[in-house]
Amino acid sequence: MSGREFFTARTLAEVLSGFRPVHRTPAEDVPLSAALHRVPVADIPAPAALPGFAxxxxxxxxxxxxxxxxxxxxxxxxxxxxxxxxxxxxxxxxxxxxxxxxxxxxxxxxxxxxxxxxxxxxxxxxxxxxxxxxxxxxxxxxxRADDDIAAGAPLVPGGRPLRAPDLGFLAAAGVTSVAVHARPRVAIISTGDEVVPPETVNLAPGQVRDATASALAGLVVDAGGEPIIAGIVPDEPGALKERLAAVVAESDLVVVSAGSSVGARDETAGAVAAIGQIWCHGIAIKPGKPTLLAECSGIPIIGLPGNPLSALVVFGQVGVPLLWRVAGCEYAPPQPSTRARLSRDLPSAAGRLDVVQVRVRDGVAEPLFGPSALLSVLTRADGYLIIPEPATGLDAGTDVEVVLYR
Amino acid sequence: MSGREFFTARTLAEVLSGFRPVHRTPAEDVPLSAALHRVPVADIPAPAALPGFAxxxxxxxxxxxxxxxxxxxxxxxxxxxxxxxxxxxxxxxxxxxxxxxxxxxxxxxxxxxxxxxxxxxxxxxxxxxxxxxxxxxxxxxxxRADDDIAAGAPLVPGGRPLRAPDLGFLAAAGVTSVAVHARPRVAIISTGDEVVPPETVNLAPGQVRDATASALAGLVVDAGGEPIIAGIVPDEPGALKERLAAVVAESDLVVVSAGSSVGARDETAGAVAAIGQIWCHGIAIKPGKPTLLAECSGIPIIGLPGNPLSALVVFGQVGVPLLWRVAGCEYAPPQPSTRARLSRDLPSAAGRLDVVQVRVRDGVAEPLFGPSALLSVLTRADGYLIIPEPATGLDAGTDVEVVLYR
Missing domain, CATH: 2.170.190.11 (Molybdopterin biosynthesis moea protein, domain 3.)
Incomplete structure (x- = not known):
């Protein structure tokens, strides 16, 4: 990295344990039919014993x-x-x-x-x-009358997203409305003079359509949030600060997909610092090192790297756990994954967590390379594997866990 | 099983490969913002090369x-x-x-x-x-100008549910509307004189609230379908047949959570036979043996066992793959799972697939037992493991794959 940037690179574990903005979404009552994967604000007690009779x-x-x-x-x-x-x-x-x-x-x-x-x-x-x-x-x-549950005992725990079987147990107990955390509203701001909306039919030379916002919106939905596409901000002094100030008031989490150049990154840091407190700038993760974390009145703000692959990797590793926390999740929802055998040696630097995109065929995980500017890598990948910080690489044939895109 | 029932027990593999109703949901255009996990009806070609310039x-x-x-x-x-x-x-x-x-x-x-x-x-x-x-x-x-994709090459394949990163690639290519299969409408019919709606505050002696329909609705949503709660049918001759005939015309898949008594099961079989063709009655799966599969004009009909745990197990093993197929899925979406060590010996009968609910703590999978009439088993479980047909059991300490409830 160039000396022009100020970096205090933290490990991912330090980020997840140390960066703890206090904001949580408020409670709201939803009918059982809309409660799947919503997070109860507290244990939900059984109004009466079940089944209620022998x-x-x-x-x-x-x-x-x-x-x-x-x-x-x-x-x-x-x-x-x-x-x-x-x-x-x-x-x-x-x-x-x-x-x-x-x-x-x-x-x-x-x-x-x-x-x-x-x-x-x-x-x-x-x-x-x-x-x-x-x-x-x-x-x-x-x-017996209380073999399923005694009156007053918790039907489901607070802080754990409701699963399909939970809905059945609640229905059996006559609980047809549950107090859950509101879905976090996640504002997604894109930046860059070259970035134009996906609807743009004819691109002028040098323009690219905004890929990151749509992909991030999908990850937000998968994590239980409500994406708010907050538009594209040009690389002009003050423009990002103004947009940030506007959206932070109406969001539970703010994501900025920063410009990819050094100058654009400096611009993002300046704008974020103007409205909140920067907690770290730089995470020991590849791709995704130039990530910025800040908070403003308890609302987390994430400055993502400019290229889409890095942005999605960082959002998956940092943004999704933050989103869960804002939503009141005390238990991480399970993610799809599979075991596979690594097809080739993968080098890595100690002290840095590597996220490697892979294609899985017949139990073999084949790493996908190419400039991280390429989006096709992400659609060809079935998921990713992680090389943890202490490792200096993985040998071909290693049994790895691949987190699958769902 | 009692001699009063007619069973042609098939293995789960036979069911999934042999029972192939032809119905697929029609195509519809949806905006990119609503396309997550929807299934494209065909490959979506790139309108132009990407990034489009060096x-x-x-x-x-x-x-x-x-x-x-x-x-x-x-x-x-x-x-x-x-x-x-x-x-x-x-x-x-x-x-x-x-x-x-x-x-x-x-x-x-x-x-x-x-x-x-x-x-x-x-x-x-x-x-x-x-x-x-x-x-x-x-x-x-x-x-280079076409390093990400050449004009006309497929951005994403048909038949694979769209993932968050896919949405980014489509946005980059300016594809803001996609032709996808309509979400399958899954009618859920409950039966039983003892079954009353979850909204019922005071139960009369012997009544139970309908747990299965709410839990099935959750599984349907998780699998990409749209649940239609089609009400509770009393154990009266003709009532189920009438309801079936009404819903099959407006559904892409029909699920009947049958009464749990032998008589109620016979009733279900009779009603299904009156409107469609029974393909099998009985699957070599535990719990869930008295499952009925039929089709009516290409629409699959599943008669589930009466107790909620068995019904959810069978719907997960049989209903979900059928739902995916009706939705045009050619690739099974990945499910959350984890590896764990089995805490105790698990006996099984050869020739039968066992689905065992387990709780997972610190890498150890602990089987949960109790009458399958109990709903609490399902909410205490983190997921389930499968003992395949040829096995006569699993030894304590075996490394098992646990499919997690999400």
């Missing part, structure tokens, strides 16, 4: 377990069939010693019964008499 | 490479500084032999130049003269 888990006959002790094919127990439980209805008959009641799976256990014997181990040899050929223990073939 | 990838000086041959710290090349290229603008000066032009990263290469030497290997020792201390090869420090 319930059969099999088709069969409700019995007093003691009446089946010692039953076998050679010496069955014979029980009087006293009636049947209907699904979704209260039993109209109790089980007395020597009696049984026909049960559907999911039916309410009648009074007097403490188990359900499976239909497979019974036969109605005479009308009104059930032959039981296998004993059942008390509690067998049933779940 | 471009500097570094800050430095555009040169004729031959003018730098042999340059070193001891014997620099001295070049006349002829001018500077401005970002986003056409060069106003060409490079002649013995000359150079100042370049920002991303600037247009001026006529006459075939390389850019990095600023780090230069010094302006006298005003107007640039000293070059390292040679550069032709093509060094630049990308």
């Amino acid at each position: 319930r059969s888990t099999v088709d069969g006959f409700a019995v007093r377990a003691a009446d089946t002790y010692g039953a076998s094919d050679g010496l069955p127990s014979y029980l009087d069939l006293l009636g049947a439980v209907r699904m979704g209805a209260e039993p109209t008959v109790a089980v007395r010693p020597g009696g049984c009641v026909a049960m559907p799976t999911g039916g309410v256990l009648p009074a007097g019964a403490d188990a359900v014997v499976m239909v497979e181990y019974t036969a109605e040899t005479m009308p009104g008499t059930i032959e039981v050929t296998r004993p059942v223990a008390p509690g067998g073939g049933i779940v | 471009r500097s990838t570094v800050d430095g000086f555009a040169v004729r490479a031959a003018d730098t041959y042999g340059a070193s710290d001891g014997l620099p090349s001295y070049l006349d500084l002829l001018g500077a290229v401005r970002m986003g603008a056409e060069p106003t000066v060409a490079v002649r032999p013995g000359g150079c032009v100042a370049m920002p990263t991303g600037g247009v290469l001026p006529a006459g130049a075939d390389a850019v030497v990095m600023v780090e290997y230069t010094a302006e020792t006298m005003p107007g003269t640039i000293e070059v201390t390292r040679p550069v090869a032709p093509g060094g420090g630049i990308v």
Whole structure:
């Protein structure tokens, strides 16, 4: 790097543990149908026990377990069939010693019964008499009224994005609205005199369409945020500062895809310093070293490197964890990944974290190279692998974890 | 299983390769901002080459490479500084032999130049003269006009859900609207006299709120579909058939969470057979054996087991791949997963695929058991592991892949 820049390169781990802007999005109530992957602001307690009544888990006959002790094919127990439980209805008959009641799976256990014997181990040899050929223990073939959850116990934890199965548990408990963190609004500012909107049909010489904003918007959505495309700012003194001041007031996280030249980077640093406090300028990561982190009234601001590949790599490593934190996530959502065998040696410098784009075919991860200015590398890649700071490289044949683009 | 049921149990692999309803969702145009994870109906070609002009990838000086041959710290090349290229603008000066032009990263290469030497290997020792201390090869420090992509070549492939980086590449090419498959509409029908809507505040004895529909809706969204909650059908002859006939006309995939009792399952099979062709009834999977697959005019119909855990397992293994196929996916989207060490022996029966819910802590996968009627197992689980058909179990300590709930 040139001496014209001021760098205090931090490791990624230092960044993630040390840079902790306090802002969190406020709570809002959403219906269950819109709650997938939203983050509850606190544990959600069960309003009542579930299933709420002792319930059969099999088709069969409700019995007093003691009446089946010692039953076998050679010496069955014979029980009087006293009636049947209907699904979704209260039993109209109790089980007395020597009696049984026909049960559907999911039916309410009648009074007097403490188990359900499976239909497979019974036969109605005479009308009104059930032959039981296998004993059942008390509690067998049933779940008790609070086996799923006791009243007041947490159905789902706060701080963990809601998963599809969680929605089922909440529905079962009658919780149809949940208090969750608002989706973080992530303002994406692009800079550069050469950058024009994607809608531009005919490019003038030297112009490029803004690729980074659209790709970042996709990463923001994947991480649970709401992207706000905040436009393209020309390389003019004051222009970026003005735009930053405007968007920071209406955002939960601000991302600037900085100009790629040294001058443009200096411009970004100046504008950010004017409205907030710079926390670091430079991260020991490749690609992505000239990354800037700052905060303004608790709102994180990320100055990304100019070229799209570096910008996306840094946003994935730094921006996504920050976004999760702003959204109240206390548990990182799981990311798609796969194990693969590295196809060739990969050199790296100790002290620097390398993010290497790879293509995965038949369990082999093949690194993709080329100038990081090229976007095609990112669409040809299936994901990336990480060479951690202490390593000086990875040998061909190493078993690596590839984080997959989803 | 009881002899009352008709089962032709197929393996999961047989189901996925053999059950191939032909329906696919139609194409629709969506703006780039709504295209994340949507499936292009065909390859999307580049309207023009990218970047579209030869471009500097570094800050430095555009040169004729031959003018730098042999340059070193001891014997620099001295070049006349002829001018500077401005970002986003056409060069106003060409490079002649013995000359150079100042370049920002991303600037247009001026006529006459075939390389850019990095600023780090230069010094302006006298005003107007640039000293070059390292040679550069032709093509060094630049990308050519079609290095990213040639005109007409595919920017992204058809049949693969669009990822965040793809959106950037499309934006760079000026493609702001893409033809994608419509999101599959997945009708979710619940059945059972005991089942009431989640909104029900006070349950009558024996009633349970519908957990499965909400959880399935979440899985549908995760898989790229649009869930349609098609209500709860009582266990009455004809009621399910009527509802099925109504929803199949407006859906791309139909899911019935069948009643859990034997009678209710027979009822489902009868209703499905009345409107379509049953392909199989019974899959060699645990939990989830009493699964029914059918089609009606090319629309897949899945009859899921009655209890929520089994229903979600089967939908994940069978429904999600079917949903992807209906959506035109030719590449399965990657799923989150992790490697872990199994905490205990897990028995299984050969010939049956077992899906075991696990909790993962510190790299150890701990299987969760309990009646599959319990929903809490699903919210306590971090994911599941699979014991394939040929295996008779897994030993404690085995390195297993856990598919994570996201």
